[in-house]
Amino acid sequence: MTAEEVLEGLDEEQREAASTLTGPLCILAGAGTGKTRAITHRIAYGVRAGIYDPHRLLAVTFTARAAAEMRSRLNSLGAPGVQARTFHAAALRQLQYFWPLAIGGTMPQILDHKVRLLAEAARRLHITTDRASLRDLASEIEWAKVSTLTPDSYLEVAEQGAGRAEPGGVDHRTFAKLYQSYEDVKLDKHLIDFEDVLLLTVGILEDDERVAAQVRQQYRHFVVDEYQDVSPLQQRLLDLWLGGREEICVVGDAAQTIYSFTGATPDFLLNFTGRHQEAKVVKLIRDYRSTPEVVQLANTLLSDRTREQARLTDPPAWSDPLRLVSQKNRGPAPQLTQHADDDAEAAWIAEQIGVLQERAVPLSEIAILYRTNGQSQAFEQALAQAGISYQLRGSERFFSRAEVREALAALRTSSLVEEGGDTVPEAVRAVLSSHGWRREAPETTGAVRERWESMAALVSLADQLDAEREDFTMKAFLAELEERSAAQHAPTVEGVTLASLHSAKGLEWDAVFLAGLNEGLMPITFAKEQKEIDEERRLFYVGITRARTYLSMSSASSRHSGGRGKRQPSRFLRPLRRELGLEEPTRRIAPSSGSKNPNSSARSKKTATCSTCGTVLSVPTEVKRRRCAECPARYDEALFERLREWRSAQAEELEVPAFMVFTDATLEVIAEKRPSSDEELLKVPGVGKSKLEKHGESVKKVLAESA
CATH class of the missing domain: 3.40.50.300 (P-loop containing nucleotide triphosphate hydrolases)
Known part of the structure; x- marks a missing residue:
């Protein structure tokens, strides 16, 4: 080359x-x-x-x-x-190489975890701690060190009002003493920590x-x-x-x-x-990852904060973000849904993943992302009940699995590696066929399926590298595996990825479900100051931009089934809801509360119900359709498809994503109601005066032609 x-x-x-x-x-x-x-x-x-x-x-x-x-x-x-x-x-x-020359003697061992030494440092000062507070104290020491603060300078910064919360339940002065005690214990034991490097x-x-x-x-x-x-x-x-x-x-x-x-x-x-x-x-700024619909939402999220900047008094720094331009073809409109509780949200996501499987989206190209690791349990349970395999990012490491270690040993020692003139992928398949790999995936779940997924990941990696590199050999493949093992750079495993938003940085999938988007989680409860809320917005932005094609954002009104539904959707969803042309989610007092509210009559007028079965609706797309997901559509499907074709032509002419003309939910109502006047069109959710002016005459023409 x-x-x-x-x-x-x-x-x-x-x-x-x-x-x-x-x-x-x-x-x-x-x-x-x-x-x-x-x-x-x-x-x-x-x-x-x-x-x-x-x-x-x-x-x-x-x-x-x-x-x-x-x-x-x-x-x-x-x-x-x-x-x-x-x-x-x-x-x-560099430290290992120059230690004998610059310092002399034996280089100290590197400490894996700070908690044990911190506990000893606390005992020396007669400070009572538990494991949770020790973890918080360790994090604060790490922050202080990478911020180049000693125990003395940390106290100076903290007392000057640096905005640092008191860590681990102790005041800043006590923490500074504990920080110094931790350094003394390290020195006594001839140890250094990660930051000391x-x-x-x-x-x-x-x-x-x-x-x-x-x-x-x-x-x-x-x-x-x-x-x-x-x-x-x-x-x-x-x-x-x-x-x-x-x-x-x-x-x-x-x-x-x-x-x-x-x-x-x-x-x-x-x-x-x-x-x-x-x-x-x-x-x-040319985005090659995501569809225009996903990129537009990402841009909207950041530009909404830029608009806020002018309204804030003494605003923190906020640089003008890059405005991305998608280079991909248009895709499906992102979904924004609200559910009764966490379990209902998880069950709905599992159901949607089943739909994506039917569309031939591989499970390895699907991710459920959330703010805290504690949210994963509901999704693990829902996926297990649906028979959908998954992997928790940050749990067991791929190269630490017993079957993977066996497979690597077999590849190193097999006589097939350099014989017979096979390509690397062929040789890998031949060796791993005796370790659980088959051309077709097993239909069962559990250990057999997990072993096959591990073997399939190695086979897929061999295919990928053989396609990328000229004269690719088994020796080069084994060297690549050794390096990946040392770096814990795992190949792709078949299964839905469950991950926190922080751990998803640097990754991407065809379909992403951003779950638990409620106030208190996004932004997180302890994000009080504007700069902390800005960081939460950026975290949400990272989540949105992980999606290539399918993006779903969801929240739950309560944590448990039968809850009072006091949770509010994230404030970050408001500009996205406007961008998607969705109404604000309707809310009502839980029937079991028995309380009276002076605004109850006003609220009851806003409560949306299914036009078929009368069920109260809370999911925005169902509210717009005036129909719950379980009830059959009452519109002419041929007319609906004709409206979709019209929308595509309009969007292409205006050079905007199709959902910015009308969403599918709006088109369904139009197909069902067949409005013939401007007044009737304005009664359709998602049709405002602006859209009526732009598209009213042409959509009425489509309806008249299909009468």
């Missing part, structure tokens, strides 16, 4: 970013705009053009999985040897010019992915690596900053051109 061939297939902005090889470069890349593609092609182009020595370039990202994915892509582009690591992995390697590396580079010079000689060019998530400590380390040079490329999106609680800040991304006066800025 020549240097110019590396640039083939990139769009104009990606190509500009990939071909800018020297000087400071800032790539502002929205969700789904191909940022990893841009930076890996940039590195490969620089290597092929002879500008970069692959062994003297360091690419830094935030997860071992992302680093492994970057190395895999660079190998496929013919640029092996590039160092792609996390900040901690790169710092640890960065702190010690920074200390060595600042204090020892020999070490700093050697590191700067080794690495001449730097690439930093997810730059909006850099902490002050990581930025300090990056500055020391650079040593005043400006051969750096950063990639990020301030709208995807969702880890502020760990010390991450978008300030370094937003102020990059101030720190590097000669920096070039390239914006990637």
